[in-house]
Amino acid sequence: MSLEALRVNKGMTQQDVADRLGVSRNTVIKWESGEVKPKELVIYALAKLYEVDLDMMRVPV
Incomplete structure (x- = not known):
C-alpha cells in the first residue's frame, strides 16, 4: 500500500x-x-505508526 493509503x-x-x-x-x-x-x-517508524509489516509498505522511489 502507498504511504498515503x-x-x-x-x-x-x-x-x-x-x-x-x-x-x-x-x-x-x-x-x-x-x-x-x-x-x-522513518520507514520503520511509519510502519509502527500505521501498525503494518514493513512488507506492506510501498515507498515511492
Missing part, C-alpha cells in the same frame, strides 16, 4: 503523522508524493 486507512491526517514523528507536514507531503524518500528509520 496507509495513513488514510488509520484515519490520520498528514499533520497527525507530522506531529507524531516530529517533522513538518510538508515533509509528510513530500514522502507521500515521492519527492523525497524517507530514511530507513
Whole structure:
C-alpha cells in the first residue's frame, strides 16, 4: 500500500503523522508524493505508526 493509503486507512491526517514523528507536514507531503524518500528509520517508524509489516509498505522511489 502507498504511504498515503496507509495513513488514510488509520484515519490520520498528514499533520497527525507530522506531529507524531516530529517533522513538518510538508515533509509528510513530500514522502507521500515521492519527492523525497524517507530514511530507513522513518520507514520503520511509519510502519509502527500505521501498525503494518514493513512488507506492506510501498515507498515511492
